[in-house]
Amino acid sequence: MAIKEGGRAVFLDKDGTLIENVPYNVDPTLIRFTTGAVEGLRLLGDRGYRLFVVSNQPGVALGRFSEQALSRVERHISEELGERGVSLEGFYYCPHHPQGALPGYAVRCSCRKPDSGLLTQAAREHGIELTRSWMVGDILDDIEAGRRARLPGSGHCVTKSAGLRGREPILKE
Numbered sequence: 001m002a003i004k005e006g007g008r009a010v011f012l013d014k015d016g017t018l019i020e021n022v023p024y025n026v027d028p029t030l031i032r033f034t035t036g037a038v039e040g041l042r043l044l045g046d047r048g049y050r051l052f053v054v055s056n057q058p059g060v061a062l063g064r065f066s067e068q069a070l071s072r073v074e075r076h077i078s079e080e081l082g083e084r085g086v087s088l089e090g091f092y093y094c095p096h097h098p099q100g101a102l103p104g105y106a107v108r109c110s111c112r113k114p115d116s117g118l119l120t121q122a123a124r125e126h127g128i129e130l131t132r133s134w135m136v137g138d139i140l141d142d143i144e145a146g147r148r149a150r151l152p153g154s155g156h157c158v159t160k161s162a163g164l165r166g167r168e169p170i171l172k173e
């Protein structure tokens with residue numbers, strides 16, 4: 001089991017990075033990890049990185065699904081990873097969208113990527129040093145969120161087709 005040295009994290013986008021992207025899906029039975037994701041996360045965990053999901057979920061603001069449905073997704077992912085020896089320390093999401101349909105969620109916020117609110121909140125709540133941490137995502141908004149949070153590793157964009165197979169540069173610090 002990994003020795004937690006404390007402090008450093010890998011922040012993971014969810015859709016198209018950790019799991020295959022099925023738009024607005026909250027059905028746990030349709031959730032599939034991307035190729036190599038679980039193995040990559042195990043390696044990162046073994047090296048002392050603490051793992052957090054940071055995800056835009058505008059489907060909440062748009063009325064496509066509830067936060068309750070999303071917490072079932074969170075539990076499913078966390079359990080599936082746990083059974084495979086990967087411990088997910090936190091699951092942070094932005095439920096907002098400026099053009100949302102639901103009052104209270106239809107706002108311009110600071111947590112929707114490319115803003116860095118999810119990363120800074122996770123860092124604050126878990127004692128993470130952002131300057132020792134990384135962001136992994138499949139689109140440039142993910143990388144921009146990392147850049148705004150001042151992560152040194154935010155330039156490493158892992159493409160959708162590559163899943164987490166692009167992890168090697170991360171491990172060569």
Ligand SMILES: [Mg+2]
Pocket residue numbers: 013014015016017137138139
């Ligand atoms: Mg994505």
Ligand SMILES: [Zn+2]
Pocket residue numbers: 094095096109110111112
């Ligand atoms: Zn937000």
